[in-house]
Amino acid sequence: MTGPGLAEEALRDSEEKYRMLVDGIQDHAIFMLDPQGNVLSWNAGAERIKGYTAGQIIGRNFACFFPPEDVERGRPHEVLRMTAASGRHVEQGMRLRKDGSRFLADVTFTALRDPAGKLRGFSEFSHDISARKEAEAQLLQKVEELSRANRELGQFADGAAAANMELEAFAYSVSHDLRAPLRSLDGFSQVLLEDYGDKLDDEGRDSLNRIRAASQRMGLLIDDMLSLSQVTRREIVPARVDLSRMAVEIVAELRQREPQRQVEFIAAPGLIATTDPELMRIALVNLLGNAWKFTGGRAPARIEFGAAEEEGRRDYFVTDNGVGFDMAYAGKLFGAFQRMHSTAEFEGTGIGLATVQRVIHRLGGEVWAKAVPDHGATFNFRLMPEPAHDQ
Amino acid sequence: MADKTILLVEDNSDDEKLTLRAFKKKNIMNPVVVARDGVAALDYLFGTGAYAGRNVADLPALVLLDLKLPKLGGLEVLKLVRADSRTRYVPVVVLTSSKEEQDLAASYDLGVNSYIRKPVDFEEFVEVAGTLGLYWLLCNQSPPAPRM
Numbered sequence: 001m002t003g004p005g006l007a008e009e010a011l012r013d014s015e016e017k018y019r020m021l022v023d024g025i026q027d028h029a030i031f032m033l034d035p036q037g038n039v040l041s042w043n044a045g046a047e048r049i050k051g052y053t054a055g056q057i058i059g060r061n062f063a064c065f066f067p068p069e070d071v072e073r074g075r076p077h078e079v080l081r082m083t084a085a086s087g088r089h090v091e092q093g094m095r096l097r098k099d100g101s102r103f104l105a106d107v108t109f110t111a112l113r114d115p116a117g118k119l120r121g122f123s124e125f126s127h128d129i130s131a132r133k134e135a136e137a138q139l140l141q142k143v144e145e146l147s148r149a150n151r152e153l154g155q156f157a158d159g160a161a162a163a164n165m166e167l168e169a170f171a172y173s174v175s176h177d178l179r180a181p182l183r184s185l186d187g188f189s190q191v192l193l194e195d196y197g198d199k200l201d202d203e204g205r206d207s208l209n210r211i212r213a214a215s216q217r218m219g220l221l222i223d224d225m226l227s228l229s230q231v232t233r234r235e236i237v238p239a240r241v242d243l244s245r246m247a248v249e250i251v252a253e254l255r256q257r258e259p260q261r262q263v264e265f266i267a268a269p270g271l272i273a274t275t276d277p278e279l280m281r282i283a284l285v286n287l288l289g290n291a292w293k294f295t296g297g298r299a300p301a302r303i304e305f306g307a308a309e310e311e312g313r314r315d316y317f318v319t320d321n322g323v324g325f326d327m328a329y330a331g332k333l334f335g336a337f338q339r340m341h342s343t344a345e346f347e348g349t350g351i352g353l354a355t356v357q358r359v360i361h362r363l364g365g366e367v368w369a370k371a372v373p374d375h376g377a378t379f380n381f382r383l384m385p386e387p388a389h390d391q
Numbered sequence: 392m393a394d395k396t397i398l399l400v401e402d403n404s405d406d407e408k409l410t411l412r413a414f415k416k417k418n419i420m421n422p423v424v425v426a427r428d429g430v431a432a433l434d435y436l437f438g439t440g441a442y443a444g445r446n447v448a449d450l451p452a453l454v455l456l457d458l459k460l461p462k463l464g465g466l467e468v469l470k471l472v473r474a475d476s477r478t479r480y481v482p483v484v485v486l487t488s489s490k491e492e493q494d495l496a497a498s499y500d501l502g503v504n505s506y507i508r509k510p511v512d513f514e515e516f517v518e519v520a521g522t523l524g525l526y527w528l529l530c531n532q533s534p535p536a537p538r539m
Contacts, residue, residue, distance in 0.1 A: 183510075187516070
């Protein structure tokens with residue numbers, strides 16, 4: 001340990017400055033070792049991280065910072081050898097605190113040499129990265145969770161797409177294949193009636209007429225089911241829609257179909273919304289069609305379409321003075337194939353309101369109803385809130 | 392036009408029988424050739440297979456085309472008929488069960504003249520058949536003879 005006095009002086013001086021500089025540093029352990037690894041200096045950060053005071057550690061070998069298993073396989077010596085050989089050594093490793101607890105440290109060793117190149121010792125710069133590692137592990141876990149959720153979402157989307165394709169294929173097959181046998185039932189019943197009607201009595205002819213009526217009714221059911229499934233399958237293309245005008249057009253069509261009906265219809269003007277026009281039309285056709293149908297026995301029949309604005313929301317309504325329904329059954333109102341009246345009272349397949357609900361849900365809205373038996377029904381619906389600039 | 396042929400492309404024998412009956416009820420006396428799959432329809436139109444040697448220039452006055460057919464579907468038949476200069480102008484009316492948008496759009500894309508959905512109600516069907524016959528066999532001016 002002899003060397004040029006000047007260099008020794010410089011090193012001492014440097015150590016002094018170094019001590020002053022690093023003493024106050026709290027979050028990093030910065031200290032010096034002699035060439036054998038004995039601790040020469042100690043800063044506040046080292047005390048905080050490793051738990052020794054300067055008095056307790058200076059002069060002791062830095063091997064006490066390593067876990068016993070590392071000491072056993074000569075790791076401290078190995079670290080110094082590598083640092084001396086390359087000038088600098090960086091590692092992440094387990095370290096021991098004074099109390100024996102372990103922490104993960106990021107450590108940089110630097111070899112200190114005098115101008116003649118003689119090894120004078122080492123500096124060690126380390127900090128506790130347990131918290132960072134923990135955060136990294138948590139982050140990694142989150143990333144893992146996220147990618148798993150993503151995969152699940154992907155599988156879900158694939159499943160939904162597959163289900164949609166299945167529905168598509170099903171609807172297509174229903175559309176083509178299920179109606180054909182009905183045509184045969186209806187057609188050949190009619191053939192019997194035409195060609196052999198004189199050989200049948202009234203009961204025989206009535207039976208054939210019932211077969212025909214049932215076939216046609218099933219045809220209607222299939223058509224309604226298909227339009228219900230079309231509501232689910234069709235793509236939404238929003239546009240500016242004048243609901244008032246649409247309602248007036250729909251009622252005009254109803255009037256054309258049943259010109260003998262006397263129906264007073266009022267539509268509030270200028271109800272414009274940004275929504276899918278085709279789906280909206282399906283909903284309004286069903287709601288107004290229902291109002292039209294269930295005011296059948298009324299004189300005068302009265303139907304109104306309008307909207308109430310409240311707290312920036314707009315609730316549309318279709319109200320009539322028809323037969324209404326018992327609110328006790330309101331829960332079944334929007335279910336497919338649910339009917340409130342017998343076929344003899346009112347025609348229908350029980351799909352109209354299910355279709356309305358599906359449409360309004362697809363348009364991001366809600367639909368609800370209230371009624372009093374014999375005193376009319378009111379159907380309300382709300383669409384997805386409009387963007388502010390659209391108001 | 393009463394001697395001009397109607398080509399009925401239909402695989403369902405019930406529908407075939409009912410269609411023929413509807414024509415009869417509406418006094419459509421034109422001879423009807425029935426093709427029971429897409430290939431048979433093309434054989435008739437192009438004088439191949441079972442119809443080898445048929446005068447291809449003698450086009451049917453009307454082709455009634457079902458869409459769901461064995462071997463070759465109606466849309467494929469329509470595509471080939473429209474792609475061939477000999478049959479490009481022959482009136483083709485799709486007469487089918489489906490009113491699925493995809494079928495409608497595809498049929499019109501391929502240049503169908505008309506698209507009719509077979510109603511379940513036979514009396515309605517008779518009216519449809521009568522209207523079809525009246526329009527395509529009597530009112531409509533046939534296209535000029537094809538250039539071979």
